Amino acid sequence: MIGTVSSAPPIACRGLTKRFGAVVGVEDLDLELEPGRVVGFLGANGAGKSTTIRMLVGLLRPTAGQALLWGEPAADAQARQRLGYMPADPAFYLALSGTENLDLLAAVHGRGSPDRASAADLLGLDAGALRRPVGEYSSGMVQKLALIQAVQHRPDLVILDEPANRLDPLAHRRFEQLVRAIADAGRTVFLSSHTLSEVQDVCDSVAMIRAGRLLAHRSVAELSDLGTRRLRAVFRDGMTHEAALAKGDMAPLRELLAREDLVDLTVEPATLEEAFVELYGERV
Amino acid sequence: MRPFVVAELRARRRMIAGLGAGAFTLLLIVGLAYHSIGLNALGPAFGHHAPAAFTAFSGSHGGDILSPHGWMGFGFNHPMFLVVTLAVSISVGAGAVAGEVDSGRAELLFTAPIARTRFLTASLAVWLAAEVAVLAAGWAGAMIGALFSGDLRHAGVAALAWAPLQYLPLALFVAACAFAASAGARTHGRANGIALGVTVFAYLLNVVSGLIGSLDWLRWLTPFGYYEPGRAIGDGLRIGPAALLTGVAVVLLVLARELAERRDLA
Numbered sequence: 001m002i003g004t005v006s007s008a009p010p011i012a013c014r015g016l017t018k019r020f021g022a023v024v025g026v027e028d029l030d031l032e033l034e035p036g037r038v039v040g041f042l043g044a045n046g047a048g049k050s051t052t053i054r055m056l057v058g059l060l061r062p063t064a065g066q067a068l069l070w071g072e073p074a075a076d077a078q079a080r081q082r083l084g085y086m087p088a089d090p091a092f093y094l095a096l097s098g099t100e101n102l103d104l105l106a107a108v109h110g111r112g113s114p115d116r117a118s119a120a121d122l123l124g125l126d127a128g129a130l131r132r133p134v135g136e137y138s139s140g141m142v143q144k145l146a147l148i149q150a151v152q153h154r155p156d157l158v159i160l161d162e163p164a165n166r167l168d169p170l171a172h173r174r175f176e177q178l179v180r181a182i183a184d185a186g187r188t189v190f191l192s193s194h195t196l197s198e199v200q201d202v203c204d205s206v207a208m209i210r211a212g213r214l215l216a217h218r219s220v221a222e223l224s225d226l227g228t229r230r231l232r233a234v235f236r237d238g239m240t241h242e243a244a245l246a247k248g249d250m251a252p253l254r255e256l257l258a259r260e261d262l263v264d265l266t267v268e269p270a271t272l273e274e275a276f277v278e279l280y281g282e283r284v
Numbered sequence: 285m286r287p288f289v290v291a292e293l294r295a296r297r298r299m300i301a302g303l304g305a306g307a308f309t310l311l312l313i314v315g316l317a318y319h320s321i322g323l324n325a326l327g328p329a330f331g332h333h334a335p336a337a338f339t340a341f342s343g344s345h346g347g348d349i350l351s352p353h354g355w356m357g358f359g360f361n362h363p364m365f366l367v368v369t370l371a372v373s374i375s376v377g378a379g380a381v382a383g384e385v386d387s388g389r390a391e392l393l394f395t396a397p398i399a400r401t402r403f404l405t406a407s408l409a410v411w412l413a414a415e416v417a418v419l420a421a422g423w424a425g426a427m428i429g430a431l432f433s434g435d436l437r438h439a440g441v442a443a444l445a446w447a448p449l450q451y452l453p454l455a456l457f458v459a460a461c462a463f464a465a466s467a468g469a470r471t472h473g474r475a476n477g478i479a480l481g482v483t484v485f486a487y488l489l490n491v492v493s494g495l496i497g498s499l500d501w502l503r504w505l506t507p508f509g510y511y512e513p514g515r516a517i518g519d520g521l522r523i524g525p526a527a528l529l530t531g532v533a534v535v536l537l538v539l540a541r542e543l544a545e546r547r548d549l550a
Contacts, residue, residue, distance in 0.1 A: 058395055077399045109397065149392065
């Protein structure tokens with residue numbers, strides 16, 4: 001069954017809509033992901049990220065349109081066979097150990113746990129910690145356990161909702177390594193995040209959503225180009241000058257370079273954060 | 285789904301142990317009390333007919349609470365016994381869908397490639413295992429109590445097993461109500477409230493039907509009216525009422541399945 005739909009995109013949303021009574025969660029969303037890519041999903045609070053993700057993992061039923069995994073409706077259990085999912089607020093059986101929780105979730109997925117040890121090792125959740133009841137875990141450890149359960153069965157598509165929220169900086173770096181390793185193996189990662197630097201570092205492309213509608217789906221490089229670069233000049237008398245440098249507008253740069261008292265000049269590259277703010281601002 | 289069943293039972297093991305201990309102690313006391321308060325001697329005092337209130341609370345409309353079987357039937361219909369055993373039905377049933385959503389575990393469990401119906405079936409297995417454990421503990425208490433009570437022992441201790449067996453369809457009915465409430469309600473609290481409200485109302489309806497002769501017909505409108513532990517102990521398992529309760533429970537479980545398949549789980 002799965003083999004017959006392998007040529008379909010891992011994720012496809014077609015006119016996807018979700019309303020909660022009068023409140024619109026997601027409106028007519030069209031989105032398609034290529035396999036083997038890491039795609040970030042950005043949006044402000046309440047933009048519809050988690051609602052979209054919950055339709056893609058079969059928790060929410062669309063009001064209209066389709067949420068498809070490899071061409072099959074996500075609501076069908078069969079479609080979720082190659083899916084790994086980490087919710088924004090993961091909850092486990094508190095009385096069971098980390099290992100017992102992982103065993104349970106591996107069993108319900110029915111694909112074993114070939115990548116559990118490597119993921120646990122990478123994220124720094126050792127065997128001793130995994131033997132303890134989850135009720136004794138810190139929030140960061142719960143987050144790591146949730147990441148491990150999402151990838152332990154080597155899914156072809158990993159959907160992560162705010163995955164790095166409670167991770168310390170070291171674990172954060174390891175998380176990024178984990179995501180890149182998954183993509184390097186030809187599998188797909190779709191992650192929502194508020195941390196734009198994380199998305200810029202780890203994602204190949206970014207889908208932006210605002211008020212339930214897709215604003216853009218472009219590569220990180222393309223989006224970054226939309227942002228303005230920061231220009232900082234230092235003059236002989238110690239004065240500094242800062243300015244924004246939009247793409248295609250070199251006039252401010254030429255003016256500064258023409259000055260004889262210029263002693264230092266730095267141009268900071270455009271960031272995804274600026275692109276995000278500008279893109280969001282344009283539509284306000 | 286075995287790992288899921290095991291995990292759910294482990295998560296509820298303290299509750300099951302506590303309710304089992306409660307059922308055991310209550311029915312042990314009921315068994316021992318028959319001899320100590322000399323109920324067999326009260327028959328003549330009441331003209332061999334117990335007051336209607338006694339009979340109503342015994343749950344046996346046609347039975348006699350003063351007889352050994354009627355007295356043990358009273359034990360198996362004591363409000364505390366019902367609270368202890370139906371707590372299993374309501375807890376597991378109401379937790380099956382709405383409880384998992386409230387706890388957040390639904391986001392991990394229900395996104396696995398397993399149909400929601402299978403989770404409901406597994407939860408039903410959890411209920412059955414927990415309910416049987418609590419009923420077995422109660423039955424053990426009743427057996428021990430009866431063995432130490434001469435009149436009850438002579439009336440036949442083995443027949444006490446019919447009471448918990450007759451009780452299972454009633455417990456299934458309440459569990460099915462709780463499953464349906466859980467599948468339809470947005471929150472665990474609301475599911476608990478609906479299941480508890482229906483159960484208490486149905487119980488009171490049965491008590492009223494026993495207290496007021498002209499309202500006797502009301503008992504056919506409540507599941508408790510089809511559960512007569514005293515008669516089960518005296519005459520054996522009554523298939524008709526058990527089959528009826530089981531049939532209605534199956535309908536409620538099908539409703540629960542339909543509601544669970546269609547609802548949002550977040």
